[in-house]
Amino acid sequence: MKSLRLQLILLVFLPLTVLGTVVVWMTHHAVEGLLEHRLQKEIELVARAMRVPVERSLLAGDLGGVQDTLDAVFDIGRVYGAYVYDAGGRRVAVAGEARPGPREQIEAAELVALGEELGRYAELGGEEVFSYFVPLTGPAGRIEGLLQVVRLEQEIAEQLEELRVLGWLLWTLVMVVMFAIVLIGHRLAVGRHVERLVQSMARVEAGEPRHRAQVDGPDELAGVAGALNRMLDGLDRMQAELDVERQERQYMLEQMRQQEHLAALGRFSSGVAHELGAPLTVIDGDTRRLQQHEDLGDDARRRLERMRRQVQRTRELISQLMEFVRSDHQPAESVELGRLLRRTLAAMRPECESRGIELSVDELPDEIRVRGWEVRLEHALVNLVRNAVQAASSAVAVVVERRNGSVVVAVEDDGPGVPAGERERIFEPFHTRGKEGRGTGLGLAIVKSVAEEHQAGLNVVSSHALGGSRFELVLDQEAADG
Template identity: 40%
Template sequence: MFFWPLKRGLSLRISLLLYLVFPLIVVLAVTGYYSLLRLEQQVEKRMQEDIELIARAIRGPLEHSLEHGREGGLAQTLASAFRIGRVYGVYVYDAHGRKIASSGPREPEVHSLELAELAAKGDRVGGYQDARGAQIYSYFVPLSDSVGRNTGLLQLTREGRDFQQDLLQVRHQGILLLSLLSVLLVGMVLFGHHQVIGRNLGSLVKSMARIEKGDRSHRAAERGPREMRHLALGMNAMLDSIARSEKELEQRRHRQIELEQQLQQSRKMAAIGQLAAGVAHELGTPLSVVSGKAQRMLRNPELPNSVAEVFGQIRDAVQRMEHIVRQLLDFGRGNPLRLNSTPLESVAESAAAMVQEEAHAKRVSLSLNGPRPSPNASVDRVRMEQALINLLRNAIQATHHGGRVCLSWFAEEDRLGFAVADDGPGVPEELRDRLFEPFFTTKAVGEGTGLGLSVAQAAARDHGGTLNVGRAEIGGALFTLTLESRD
């Protein structure tokens, strides 16, 4: 039943007071009580000993006066004892209990028979008596002559309230001291709680409040006693663990989204590839027939020039269509790679030779740059040349008349590949994400199919590499086809 407040959510400070300070105060009070009793007994004993010392001091003169019958000496001795201040009354009795001398305001109520018995026994006796309504303390000392015969009895008294006042003063001082100790103990516990527990625990509570409001980057200060530091350290470790878990979950979520997008893109590319391959196969034969017949007609010497010009235009259009069909076949083919160890320099020179005529027609300067002799790479030469041809044609079309295009190859540790740069306008940032989508093109209608970069990217991906676009040092676009390993 006593622990019910604690179950109701009592504060730590009040709990310390109830379960630590309060029991200590109770123990201190009980100990102080018995100590005070013991102290009062010591004080009372000391006051009684004062009476005994006075009695011993005047006993000798009194015995001498009684033995020689000097009443004046008795009165003088009693008066000197009374002047000490600690004595309430002094009385002298003979061997029969009759009072023969006294000094004091009141006489204690003691029968002569009792006094005679005390004198005859020769014992020193002390105790409390009533003297006309007042409580006094009496001390009896037997008197004897020089040969040891009993000659009388000496009685010294002191008011009981003197004892009570001293004892009351001691009691008040003890209670005051106990109260001060209790207050000091409570203050020390509260101060120690604030310094050691309160402010450090308050700092942890504030930290948890900040974290609860969403400040996940905040960490608790690791200060205070070892237990508090361990608590703050544990909370910070928990927050770090949660942050790492959230980061991992976020990375996994992004990775899952990327994989889903890649899967959708792969399905899309597969569907487009199947469509492109089917269309290319169906168009290949008719285009060959049209191209062959147009070529035979052009061989007829009697053909008028106007008609020959028309057949030449037909043949040029068919060749363009055949080029588109080849791109469709390259994009949609699923044939395995025919890998061979080939120098990068040889692949680059072959691709450049295939587009040299187009570059010359547009007066574009086409340069080759790279280490010679170049390292070998395990590639499908036909697929890699086709990828570079598409990149070079895009670069030639993108640059202005009289511009520059550079095809280079590189080898860096475990990476090697090709780079195609031009001095054209470059690729805007907003278009780079869609640049490699099939049939996406920024060219005018009739100038491109939007398959060149898709074919180049497919070739890079099939070789385990990547195709990236950036900004060239000469001002235009930079396409980097990277292969991940050497031959």
């Protein structure tokens, strides 16, 4: 894996460096040519400037004047040597350390014959030089001699080398500056934003799922940060959906287990009811006959009466157990709630009177109807009222309310109430509340089972009216026809 910085250097900086080097080399080559031409041009200009005084002195036969002109030019410092030849190519005046030999004089004679100005590189006195030749002519245009001005080639090469070294040093400095700009620019424009994104990802990975990346910087990186945040939001939504599905699946599994338990309990209860029904009937009948004997004492009668109450309680337990595991597979029907409540309250009044509990009921509207199974709803309501009667001290109230398209049947008592920590457990089978010996522990479990069958709500809160508990059965109200 290559870093973005290395990719930037390899794909941007390096190609730019190669391209710049080629351009600099071509520029140097062109500049060196121009400089060389300029240096050569200087010698040419010097030679042409000397031509007139040298011609005048040469035509006048004043060789001293020719020598003085050459010496004056030699003192300029840019000239390595200056030489004058006559029409036959013989050297007549010299300025400088190098002295032309026979070969140079022969070449001079040839150039006199040509009669043209000429510049060329050659060797003079063991040194590489650049010479510029200017013909010297008389009034009639006849060539009378030749002027040669010489400059060392080494001087030209040294100046060219100085220019070359300076140019490459400047280019190296430019490359260093460019490299620093690339690194700093990468850091400011890209690197710090990428590091921030990486840090955000690391924080999410380390256990901060609610953290989100800061959306700033260049548009491309801001887009990446925004996409990362959207992805994290999507993952959160997916996780929430998975949690809901997991809870629903757990709830369904729990419901299936409960149904399996209820099925097993139903089979067991049917067998128990069948096996205990006949013995309990015999015990109850024999107990009644024994109570009819006139010679029984008070203690024996109390014991027989207690036996009959326990037999009745056992029968009640079996009856409620059968109600708890019962399920009605018939189609649901429209149930008139008012009539159902009046029947339920009529069945519970004797028990209320026997316990000294005042049972109060609000007006029951006849037009309220719900969808369900009437027998099962009656069992649920009877058990709700019985539970309240068993927990109450002196009063139980039944209230019917309409609430957001639903009908609420509330049963309140003035008992000690249900502690907040017990409000879920009281619907478990065989969990009792109130005074010891009251109830079988199946009444509220039956109510919860019926509520689940009807997809109804079942709530327990504190009663504001009586000070005890308030149990609410929330049923969907059936819409009126027409």
